[in-house]
Amino acid sequence: MPRRPDVTTVEIIGGPEKLEVGLQSYDARWAEDYLYHRRRILAALAAVDVDVEHIGSTSVPGLAAKPIVDIVVAVPDITAEEEYLDELLAAGYELRVREPGHRLVRTPTRDVHVHAYERGDAAVHEYLLLRDHLRTDADDRALYEGVKRALISQRWDDMNAYADAKSEVILAIKARAKARR
Template sequence: MKKSRKPRRPDVASVELVGGPEKYELGLCSYDDKWADTYLDHRRRIRDALGDGYFEIEHIGSTSVPGLAAKPIIDIVVAVDDITAEEDYLDPLLAAGYELRVREPRHRLVRTPERDVHVHVYERDDPAIGEYLLLRDHLRRNVEDRVLYERTKRNLLEKQWDDMNDYADAKTEVILEIKARARAACRY
């Protein structure tokens, strides 16, 4: 059952990083079939927290790609009707045991206290969701780009990262190249 859309309120105007920058300390692990089960457990937990509203939930990131080494953090994207109506999704997710990490324009991030599951919340139809799914689906199908992406991550992890966000930003160029190939492959 789809909730009726509420009037939009102004979104946050700046980035709030709860707890400040965090040093990157996790390495890559070989793909683990348990990651899919962990996703399904959290999908149920999120559904239970959010109730019967119309929410889309997808497993994204490297742990969603069989065969791809990843840091052992399950990334999940949740699409909501109105990102500014935090009482509809943020309060229930916090009550379900997730902790707020990021509040920024068009995006919220909650995670488990153990930091092993990150839940990215976007408004339905936000282009970021399509970008996540484009990369995930292409890496699931394309061995060459999956190998390139893993090699890039391994090379970057040879450096010291004072902030996990800096590590993520360093992957951007390769991710953009892979997504360009994914878009080209979709045209044929």
């Protein structure tokens, strides 16, 4: 089946949202929450060949995090929304972001974010690279947590601005992870 053109703009459903959660010490329940949602996602997408991974700070034992479990789902074709997005919405997730190459759905309680990318998208590799490195490198894990703690103490009118503020340290950590490989 031929690929359709992807969306060309960023649509944030509901507009910017103020960051209202703080960091918490690592909680083993985050891994349990991931496993619950992994099963839920796989059941909803049983007809689609997908990969599902726990990403973000809640996927790194010992790392303080916002209590929001991030999950990445790699789908065969990001433009074929009827194959995965409709099913995730029917399973109770809500659409938050539609942008080129990426869709984000989340739970109504906003404690789980599910990022959909096309299989092979570099973003999936980058998420896993960072996760795997932070799981094994205590120094970079401590550095990242320190930066997050410094940033979270500031006022953020948009969660995306907080995420963007972490970009420099994330890029440096990923560069070390790539050099180590």
